[in-house]
Amino acid sequence: xxxxxxxLLALPALLGPGxxxxxxxxxxxxxxxxxQLTAGGGETIYFDIQAHTQHETIVRFEITSFDPSSGTRELxxxxxxxxxxxxxxxxxxxxxAVDSTRIELTFRATDNCNFVQEQHINLTVRNNxxxxxxxxxxxxxxxxxxxxxxxSLTTVQPLLCATAAPEEIDIYLYESPxxxxxxxxxxxxxxxxxxxxxxxxxDYAAATKSSLSAYYAGSQRQNYVRNLTDRDIILVGRGDEAxxxxxxxxxxxxEGSADDNYLFNLKML
Numbered sequence: 001x002x003x004x005x006x007x008l009l010a011l012p013a014l015l016g017p018g019x020x021x022x023x024x025x026x027x028x029x030x031x032x033x034x035x036q037l038t039a040g041g042g043e044t045i046y047f048d049i050q051a052h053t054q055h056e057t058i059v060r061f062e063i064t065s066f067d068p069s070s071g072t073r074e075l076x077x078x079x080x081x082x083x084x085x086x087x088x089x090x091x092x093x094x095x096x097a098v099d100s101t102r103i104e105l106t107f108r109a110t111d112n113c114n115f116v117q118e119q120h121i122n123l124t125v126r127n128n129x130x131x132x133x134x135x136x137x138x139x140x141x142x143x144x145x146x147x148x149x150x151x152s153l154t155t156v157q158p159l160l161c162a163t164a165a166p167e168e169i170d171i172y173l174y175e176s177p178x179x180x181x182x183x184x185x186x187x188x189x190x191x192x193x194x195x196x197x198x199x200x201x202x203d204y205a206a207a208t209k210s211s212l213s214a215y216y217a218g219s220q221r222q223n224y225v226r227n228l229t230d231r232d233i234i235l236v237g238r239g240d241e242a243x244x245x246x247x248x249x250x251x252x253x254x255e256g257s258a259d260d261n262y263l264f265n266l267k268m269l
Contacts, residue, residue, distance in 0.1 A: 019055055019112070019113035026117070027053060027054050027055060027111065027113065027115035028051065028052070028053045028054075028058070028109055028110075028111050028115045028116065028117040029050075029051065029052050029053075029117060030049075030050070030051045030107060030109045030117040030118070030119050031049070031050045031051075031119075032047055032048070032049050032050075032107045032119045032121060033047065033048045034046075034047050034121055034123070035047070037121070037122070037123055037124065038123075038124045038125075038126070039093045039123065039124075039125055039126070040093070040125070040126050040127075040128045040209045040210070040269075041093055041094060041095035041096050041125055041126065041127060041128050042092065042093060042094075042095055042128065043092070043093050044090055044091065044092050044093075045090075045091055045093065045123075046088050046089065046090050046091065047063075047088070047089045047091065047105075047107070047121070048087075048088050049061070049085070049086065049087045049088070049089060049107060050084075050085070050086050051080075051084070051085040051086075051109040051117070052083065052084045052085070053083055053084075053109075053111035053112075053113075053115065055083075055111050055112055055113045055115070056083065056111070056112045057080065057081050057082055057083055057111060057112050058080045058081075058082060058083070058084070058085045058109055058110070058111050059079060059080070059081065059110055059111060059112050060077070060078070060079055060108075060109075060110040061076075061077070061078045061079075061080060061085055061087075061107075061108070061109050061110075062074065062076065062077045062078075062107075062108050063075045063076040063077075063089060063105060063106065063107055063108075064105070064106045064108075065103050065104065065105050065106075066103070066104045066106070067094075067101055067102065067103045067104070068101065069096075069097075069101070070094070075091070075105075076089060085109065091105075093123070093125045094125065095127075095128075096125050096126070096127050097127065098127060099126065099127050099130045100124055100125060100126045100127065100130070101124075101125055102122055102123070102124055102125075103122070103123045103124075103125055104120055104121070104122050104123075105120070105121045105122075105123060106118060106119075106120050107119045107120075107121070126209060128208060128209045128210040129208055129210065130208060130209075131206065131207065131208060132207045132208060132209065132212065132244075132245075132267040132268065132269065133267065133268075134265055134266065134267050135156060135265065135266045135267075135268070136249075136265040136266075137263065137265070138151070138158065138263070138264050138265065138266055139158065139261050139262070139263055140158065140171070140173065140261060140262040140264065141158075141260070141261045142173065142184050142185075142257045142258075142260035142261060143161070143172075143173050143175050143185070144175075144181060144257040144258075144260075145257055145258050145259070145260065145261070146258075147160070147261075148160050149161050149172060149173055150164060150168075150169045150170075150171060150172040150173075151169075151170060151171040151172075152164075152168050152169070152170050153170040153171070153194065153236060153243055153244065153268070154168070154170070155168075156266070156268065166191045166192075167191070167192060168192075169190070169191040169192065170190055170191075170192050170194045170236075171188050171189075171190060171194065171236075172188065172189060172190070172191065173185045173187070173188060173262075174187045174188065174189040174224065181257065182255070182256060182257060183253060184251065184252075184253040184257070184260040184261070184262075186226065186227055186228045186229075186251075187224060187225065187226045187227075187228070188224065188225050188228065188234070189223065189224045190223050190224075192238075193238050193239060194223070194236055194237070194238060194243075195221035195222060195223060195236070195237055195238070195239070196221065196222060196223070196224065196225035196234055196235070196236055197216060197219035197220060197221045197222075197225075197234070197235040197236075197237075198225055198232060198233070198234055198235075199215060199216075199219055199233050199234070199235045199245075200231075200232060200233050202215050202233050202235065202245065204233050204245055204247050204267070207245055207267050209269055212235065212242050212244070212245055212267070212269065213242045213269070215235065215242075216235045216237050216242035217240065217242070219235060221235075221237065228248060228251065228262075229248070229251065230248060230249070230250055230251055231247070231248060231249075232247075232248045233245060233246070233247055233248075234246040234248070242269060243268060243269055244266055244267055244268040244269060245266070245267045246264050246265070246266050247264060247265045247266075248262060248263075248264045249263045249264055249265060250262075250263045251263075
């Protein structure tokens with residue numbers, strides 16, 4: 001019994017001043033948010049980090065990465081020496097030889113009592129020279145058809161503008177009061193921050209992340225696109241950032257409006 005009491009008395013000293021046992025609640029908290037989870041090779045993204053200990057200080061913070069080709073790499077180490085640690089870490093993604101690869105980043109905070117908290121984030125890195133995948137056979141119906149007449153670039157799905165929230169409607173068919181109600185509108189608009197650029201000389205078939213981003217950056221962009229015809233190529237993005245390219249395969253404008261629609265394909269970054 002005497003030996004047991006001595007061991008219990010020694011436990012706080014082993015843990016260090018101000019430390020508690022591992023039977024207590026989590027001693028270190030760690031929150032990490034990423035600016036994006038998919039990126040091209042050579043891009044710079046950021047991670048916002050917040051770590052806190054209930055004890056005296058965070059003594060060490062480290063970031064490591066793991067991927068099949070490079071194995072484990074140490075990316076960043078800091079010795080904050082404070083109870084709370086807030087930091088924005090800038091990370092340049094590696095160039096990859098395959099179409100895409102997954103990189104696991106591990107964020108680890110250790111305090112003065114050797115309590116540890118970790119967070120893992122999986123990041124997909126694409127090869128900028130790889131051809132972009134295509135989603136084909138998307139239909140955008142006439143506003144008078146009662147069928148999906150809008151499109152979300154976020155979900156990559158058609159939607160019904162009458163029931164969708166405005167912030168979801170990235171693309172919709174604009175019907176002017178002067179338009180013939182029996183004719184399919186030839187203008188697209190947006191209710192979000194999406195911008196359009198008609199780019200019929202863009203090589204849609206050979207589109208890559210780098211070619212699309214470069215062409216979009218050099219294009220005149222507006223919140224509408226008019227006079228649409230078969231085989232038009234429309235680049236779409238948000239602000240200065242390209243999101244994708246649309247190829248209008250066929251415009252169906254028959255008698256009446258029930259079956260009028262745009263059939264298009266889409267390549268997204």
